[in-house]
């Protein structure tokens with residue numbers, strides 16, 4: 001059988017379509033469920049999960065509305081107008097430093113190219129200059145930071161990395177949700193903070209790649225990020241520092257738990273494919289059955305929390321429901337039923353229609369005791 005390099009194997013799985021890049025949102029989703037091989041391989045291969053799930057007959061139900069995207073872009077343009085003037089003001093207010101003379105390096109492109117690897121190299125070059133003090137008042141607009149995720153290099157794009165303030169770089173993120181009387185929606189702030197934590201870890205790794213040891217790289221990046229959003233019901237920028245320490249610890253821990261996506265991909269049969277390309281007549285290269293079969297080769301780890309972050313959640317929930325997996329009732333139920341693969345099996349064990357194997361004895365005793373208690377309660381016996 002032909003042997004392919006890990007990158008080739010992942011690219012062959014995706015087929016002849018452009019890969020979707022890792023984003024901070026994808027990484028926070030991956031780290032929310034690190035035991036899911038299905039998502040790990042699809043993200044590493046750069047498969048468009050929205051299109052994939054639609055091809056197998058489900059709705060992704062994610063993504064911002066076009067209105068929200070254009071509102072967000074307009075607000076970001078406002079913050080960046082006149083050489084990031086609004087952001088300088090907010091930095092001055094939040095960190096009490098004179099930053100009016102800082103310059104801005106626009107890293108949306110390098111020359112005429114938007115190639116991520118070239119932008120990442122230019123980002124490293126400029127970070128090195130700022131870190132060594134030869135260009136110390138430079139704000140990086142849309143730099144590209146690198147992070148190792150499941151054995152792959154992710155290229156990540158925060159809105160901005162500030163110059164060093166008190167010896168520390170700060171991540172700045174511009175969001176379009178409002179802060180009313182200084183309070184933004186806590187769920188949206190938490191989501192922004194998770195993404196900012198990914199950027200902080202990536203910035204530390206990028207600085208480590210410049211030769212800083214791990215301790216110095218961690219110390220060189222602030223554990224707070226500057227959240228910039230519209231104030232009240234206006235478009236006036238409002239900024240506040242958000243502490244990331246808890247999120248940093250959690251995401252770093254979960255990143256360490258991710259399996260290598262190329263190892264997982266290498267276990268797939270040669271005919272597995274997630275090719276979403278169309279031929280010259282607009283006909284799909286692969287049938288929906290081919291795609292569903294390939295998905296089924298990859299072990300999911302479904303729990304109801306997946307509905308909050310994963311495009312494949314409805315597909316995986318449908319499978320978990322059909323198989324009566326305890327996980328469809330939540331991770332706590334799954335954890336309470338170790339070694340029992342379905343709620344159907346659990347009910348048979350309770351009803352003595354099935355004998356427990358030695359590893360299930362303890363949990364079955366507990367289930368039967370809970371069932372007796374429930375029956376007594378229903379019967380009104382104290």
Ligand code: SF4
Pocket residue numbers: 033036037038039300301302303306307310311312313314316317
């Ligand atoms: S929905 Fe499915 S693919 Fe997505 S994280 Fe959950 S189990 Fe994995």
